[in-house]
Amino acid sequence: MKEPTAKPWYREFWAWMVLAPLIAVLVVSSITVSIAVRHADDTVSDTYHKENRMYHFSGAQDQRALALGLAAMVQFQRGAQAVIVELNGNTDYPGQLLLTLSHPAEEDLDQHIVLSQLSVGRYTGTVPTELNSRWYLRLMPELDPQKHRDAQWRLKGEINFDLGEAAPLNPARQ
Structure with a gap:
């Protein structure tokens, strides 16, 4: 009678019964991590700062605009861009102002338009x-979008361009 020869481990049924769930977990977790990295939350670009574990809002720019009595009307001419x-x-x-258009959901779509004085x-x-x-929309005299807190x-x-092409700009009231 011939003795059965031992098969290599990767040809054994029980080896794959043990390894299959582990391999599935690795695949699913790598997919989840890649989705989380690719679709991470956008950052808030406003005058918030972190102090200890709390975020604080600074309304000094808004108060200064209110004290100066500033207001603006923005008119888009879509055909002429x-x-x-x-x-x-x-x-x-x-001589110049910066108009920032922030998309409500996608930071990659944000636009910064330098306005020249006519x-x-x-x-x-x-x-x-x-x-x-x-x-x-945000209008300010600081031309560098990264320094918006210094304006x-x-x-x-x-x-909302579905409703019209003009909008008023005012200081934010707290």
Whole structure:
């Protein structure tokens, strides 16, 4: 009688019964990690700062804009890919302003438009892409978007292009 020869471990049924759940866990966890990294939450770009374990909102820019009586009207001309801003208030009108369009869900779609002064209180700029649906607007005299916390004042608003092409900008009230 011939003795059965031992099979290699990878040809044994019981080896795969033990390894299959472990391999499945590795595959599913790597897929979950890749989804979490690819679709991570966007950061909040506003005047919040972290102090210990709490986040605090600084409304100094809004208070300064309110004290100066600043308000603006933004008019988009979608066919010409242009934007016109009428700024009113008791301030020295800078030569350029920054208009930030923040998408409500995707930070990658945010746009920063540098506006040049046409006349006192009237500014214009070019919109690089076609805009649809809803956007948050922020107007400030600081031209570097990374230094938005250093701006002396800011005006905020919201526009829904499905409803119109103009929106008012005002200081945020707390």
